[in-house]
Amino acid sequence: MNTNTTDQTRLPVVVIGAGPVGLAAAAHLAGRGVETLVLEAGPAAGGAVREWGHVRLFSTWAEVVDPAAEKLLAPTGWVAPDGATYPSGADWAEKYLQPLADVLGDKVRYGTAVTGVSRLGRDRIVDADRDRQPFTVRVALAGGIEERILARAVIDASGTWSTPGPIGADGLPAMGERAATAQVGYRVPDLTDPATRARYAGKRTAVIGSGASAFTALAHLAALAGQEEDTHSVWILRRGINGSTFGGGAADRLPARGALGLAAKAAVDDGYADAVTGFRTAAVERTGDQLVLVAEDGRRLDPVDEIIALTGLRPDVSFLSELRLGLDERLQAPVALAPLIDPNQHSCGTVYPHGVSELSHPEKDFYLVGMKSYGRSTAFLAMTGYEQVRSIAAALAGDQEAAERVELTLPETGVCGGAGLFDQPEAEETSGGCCAAPATLTVGAPATSTGGR
Missing domain, CATH: 3.50.50.60 (FAD/NAD(P)-binding domain)
Structure with a gap:
């Protein structure tokens, strides 16, 4: 040619x-x-x-x-x-x-x-x-x-x-992260899948992240903890907890997004998850069959069985x-x-x-x-x-x-195309627009399933 x-x-x-x-x-x-x-x-x-x-x-x-x-x-x-x-x-x-x-x-x-x-x-x-x-x-x-x-x-x-983000707070994989891949997940787990459910049931899981995906994972694991004994989460945040940590909550003009933040807060308040703040992960170390997260400042957390990294x-x-x-x-x-x-x-x-x-x-x-x-x-x-x-x-x-020419007019707040959590859409009466009044939505994790994916 x-x-x-x-x-x-x-x-x-x-x-x-x-x-x-x-x-x-x-x-x-x-x-x-x-x-x-x-x-x-x-x-x-x-x-x-x-x-x-x-x-x-x-x-x-x-x-x-x-x-x-x-x-x-x-x-x-x-x-x-x-x-x-x-x-x-x-x-x-x-x-x-x-x-x-x-x-x-x-x-x-x-x-x-x-x-x-x-x-x-x-x-x-x-x-x-x-x-x-x-x-x-x-x-x-x-x-x-x-x-x-x-x-x-x-x-x-x-x-x-x-290309999900790594565990390391410096933007690089934490020391030992790659060696621990069998026990590290980078997605919100699907607990309707029997194999995935078994992976986290009765286990101690670290959830790293502060966004909607982390909220979703925490809420799903909290629901599992209510059904499976010894299931517990450790929520790891690189920053502290403040008024915006859980989003807008009940005052959020996007009810679905607000409900998601409230579900994560409930996981902590109800004792299904512990929050660890200001923790910037530097290393993942193995102790027997479990993993220990080590922060840049030298802090070491109690061992966990699984890690879910939701860092963007x-x-x-x-x-x-x-x-x-x-x-x-x-x-x-x-x-x-x-x-x-x-x-x-x-x-x-x-x-x-x-x-x-x-x-x-x-x-x-x-x-x-x-x-x-x-x-x-x-x-x-x-x-x-x-x-x-x-x-x-x-x-x-x-x-x-x-x-x-601009042919799109966005609501003041907008609706993110992110991970919602509520599982009863037939009960929802709000459109999620910017001017929707705050509403109470049913929030929960996927129902237990005995079938395959």
């Missing part, structure tokens, strides 16, 4: 990841007649979402269905779930993401893991005609087969699920090393976006809607979207991701006016 004469207009826009935002990008591009190819490493749509399928979202169905996707689904007879109810991750994947991927048909390729992205014939140091060259996307298929796909633009919606997620940019990315030095988010999402200043609902301008990089026509665009910040909102890809699709279709 003569790279100087490649007609990039005939090449597809490659979208990495068939999750909520990646599929929304494909829907918006399809609606504008732009050739698109979605590359998904897993065997089905929403692979990461399925892995936390047992957890319920804070967001209602009305807030997690993209308008362009709904328009694409409508002719198939797809019926949107009740917009006022809250889906679990499994619901989201099966009732929305997979049907959307099915409608997109051969625009979605499964079992296709992206291992590298570059410019055809140009590594990152070469300037000459760089923007005129198509992207080359290297993928790995089953059986060790490799393939190169050319693209006119690349939208990376691969998320951050595959990180973007994997290793396969993008030949691209010229403009990332904030702290958050690893696009430079122009970083000030808008700084977790020290913003929650999910106070992030201003943004699009192609804030998401652009020195590498023309390459974009990070969705959770990955937020780098190490967790204040992500599904609706914000949908607005991101709407704007980018408009720009790639040549409609700059639409690309720069």
Whole structure:
């Protein structure tokens, strides 16, 4: 192929990841007649979402269905779930993401893991005609087969699920953490799974983290402790406990989020968990079959049987090393976006809607979207991701006016697309919007199940 004469207009826009935002990008591009190819490493749509399928979202169905996707689904007879109810991750994947991927048909390729992205014939140091060259996307298929796909633009919606944060307070794995992997988990456990339930029942478990996922794990383990003797949790926080530790509680304008914080507080108040504050983990040491956590200041905790580390997620940019990315030095988010999402200043609902301008990089026509665009910040909102890809699709279709127009109005507080906990959606009467009055919600852990996953 003569790279100087490649007609990039005939090449597809490659979208990495068939999750909520990646599929929304494909829907918006399809609606504008732009050739698109979605590359998904897993065997089905929403692979990461399925892995936390047992957890319920804070967001209602009305807030997690993209308008362009709904328009694409409508002719198939797809019926949107009740917009006022809250889906679990499994619901989201099966009732929305997979049907959307099915409608997109051969625009979605499964079992296709992206291992590298570059410019055809140009590594990152070469300037000459760089923007005129198509992207080359290297993928790995089953059986060790490799393939190169050319693209006119690349939208990376691969998320951050595959790269959880480590235990170490310095951002590195704690000394001994890797050696203890058999007893360290980095996800909210699914206690409806018999094997997982048996792993934690009657055990002493350390839960490290201070966000929604840690709240969820604590509440699930507290429910297990009420059923299984000798089950206990140790909640480890790097900071102290103050008025904001448990979120807004009963005064939270997002009842689901407030209920989650109250459940974590109840786990401590009811004696199912002990809170250890100001503990910055430096090492994990083994004593017999148990593990001992050691802090930077030398403090040592009593031995535990299991550790659940819920210390955030990180973007994997290793396969993008030949691209010229403009990332904030702290958050690893696009430079122009970083000030808008700084977790020290913003929650999910106070992030201003943004699009192609804030998401652009020195590498023309390459974009990070969705959770990955937020780098190490967790204040992500599904609706914000949908607005991101709407704007980018408009720009790639040549409609700059639409690309720069804001078409999303967020509530003052917003609804995070995080881990909700309440398990009786039929009893919920609030929509989770910013102005909803505080409400008492039934909060609990998944019911005991004797069946497999």
